[in-house]
Amino acid sequence: MQNTLKSAAVFTGLGLHSGEAVRMVVHPAPADTGVWFRRTDLDLADPLIPARWDAVVPSKLCTLVANPSGVSVSTIEHIMAALAGCAIHNALIEIDGPEVPILDGSSVPFVQTFLEIGLRVQEAPVRAIRVVKPVEVREGEAVARLEPSDNLEIDFRIDFAEAAIGRQEKHLSMANGAFVRELCDSRTFCLQADVDRMRANGLALGGTLENAVVFEDGEVLSPGGLRHDDEPVRHKMLDALGDLSLAGGPILGRYTGIRAGHALTNRLLRALFADASAYRFVDVGGMTDRKLPGMGVHRGDLPVHA
Known part of the structure; x- marks a missing residue:
């Protein structure tokens, strides 16, 4: 419901x-x-x-x-x-x-x-979007793809020249509170050179070492270091869930992001909804609710430091 x-x-x-x-x-x-x-x-x-x-x-x-x-x-x-x-x-x-x-x-x-x-x-069923055939968009080396699955899965891969980030990949099913346990505390991240460039262009004016993980020359500049060894890829998965939620209902499908960002994920949703044969709306209720992100989550699922 x-x-x-x-x-x-x-x-x-x-x-x-x-x-x-x-x-x-x-x-x-x-x-x-x-x-x-x-x-x-x-x-x-x-x-x-x-x-x-x-x-x-x-x-x-x-x-x-x-x-x-x-x-x-x-x-x-x-x-x-x-x-x-x-x-x-x-x-x-x-x-x-x-x-x-x-x-x-x-x-x-x-x-x-x-x-x-x-x-x-609330006394109304959740209307989910079931992916029934693969949809993919690309931009250079970046890829975003949706494929059929019984619940929302997120598979993400990143590859940065910065040694403290490097290549990271992670796969999670978003059912049963996985987002709260595994992803919700992972912070946005950037390189110090990116911060300097953004500020020169009037961006990141509210950014600090307390609200972003900043990397430089193989080091983590933010106090306390990382919350997870693979915090950057976890944050990219967090972003992907937020962007996918703009579909208008929970997605039942597997999302794969390879070096993908906000714009590419939005392009993926536009491609999905442009092809009526690639999805269908389904009312979800009963035990199937457990396949949706957040269903059954409780405060005990929060990360220990939260």
Whole structure:
């Protein structure tokens, strides 16, 4: 069955790229609402923005959604991953700025708050998207692919010249709270040279060593080091779940990402929905619920340090 929060969740912090202070409130929403953002700082006729694949517009280094009036919210991938990973299907997210707060650079602050508040079960089945034939998009050496599977699986591979990252790969089924246990605390990462370049271009203004893992010359510059030996690939999987959640419902299929990023995953969703023979909508209930991300998760699934 579908879920929403029992009560509102409040988050405050800085936008990673804008550096602007922002207050964000995640409200419960009725069944079959889906996830929507509402800009509370703009006096416009249409402040609502759907968290949906066809509302994504090109953006550097993050996922950004906008409505036809041009009202937008950026860096939504971590909050979207948290909602999907906690099986929260319906929410209205009010935000008084253009960018979701980065907090610690992972999804764990969102997840922790959601699990503390608790979920309310709604009397409506979850409508999932079952992948029935492979769909793939490529850009250079980067690949994103969806294939049939009984539940959502994520298989990700990265390869960086930076010695402290190198080649990493991981495969997980997202059923039974795996996102909360395995991925939600993995932070965004970059090279110090990337930070310097982004700031020169007016980006990463809210980034610090406390909300991103920064690498330089084989070393981890962020205090405390890594939360996982393979934290970078885990974070890429976190991002992938957030971007895949923009499909409009949980995906039943296997996602493979090879050097893939936000833009390529969105292209993959566009390719999927452009081919009516590649998917079908299915109502999910009963024991099949357990195959969906977040179903049955509880606070004990949170990483020990959270």
